[in-house]
Amino acid sequence: MRVKTSIFLTLILTWFTGSLPAQTIRMAYPGTAGFNVPFFLAHDAGLFKKHGINSELVLIANSSPTIQALVAGDIDVVNSTGSAPLNAALRGADLVLVASTSCRTRWW
16 A cells, blocks of 8 residues: 555646746855865756756856855855855855865965
């Protein structure tokens, strides 16, 4: 009985989610540095479209304005240096830092 129920639920969810329009995600990057390459590769390879996401890459030429656009709600995802979101969070912005591409600070 459980197997039949799980198969039924899987089919129903697949049917409903297959008919949903693709969601558009606006992603900002602060420049053409090497740590932005994953954004470019995923966008150009069509990985977002493969999973039902329309991606829009937006160049904002510095980390601070990029974070300001994120806080304002104009951008959904930001690839930024670590200091800009931390400074904004220390000043009261409601941000979540998900990952970092570096395990140590670069100026040491």
